[in-house]
Amino acid sequence: MAKLILDTFREGYGVDQIRKTMTVGELIGFLSDFDEDTPVYLGFDNRYTYGGITEGRFEMDYGEEDDE
Structure with a gap:
C-alpha cells in the first residue's frame, strides 16, 4: 500500500x-x-x-489580539 510522507524540518x-x-x-x-x-x-x-498524525495532536491557538 502506498504511504504519504510529509518531510518536516524546523x-x-x-x-x-x-x-x-x-x-x-x-x-x-x-x-x-x-x-x-x-x-x-x-x-x-x-x-x-x-511520527503519525492523530486528531488529539491538533490544538487551536487563538493567539493574542494584536497577532492580526
Missing part, C-alpha cells in the same frame, strides 16, 4: 518566523488527490525518524 522558533504554510483549504485540496485510505506519516531528520 523553520523557526515561533509561527511568526514561518514565511509560508498551507491553509486548511489548500491542504484539503491537496489531500483530495489521494485515496482516503492512504496513511499519512511525518518524516523527521531526513526520514531517520517518523
Whole structure:
C-alpha cells in the first residue's frame, strides 16, 4: 500500500518566523488527490525518524489580539 510522507524540518522558533504554510483549504485540496485510505506519516531528520498524525495532536491557538 502506498504511504504519504510529509518531510518536516524546523523553520523557526515561533509561527511568526514561518514565511509560508498551507491553509486548511489548500491542504484539503491537496489531500483530495489521494485515496482516503492512504496513511499519512511525518518524516523527521531526513526520514531517520517518523511520527503519525492523530486528531488529539491538533490544538487551536487563538493567539493574542494584536497577532492580526
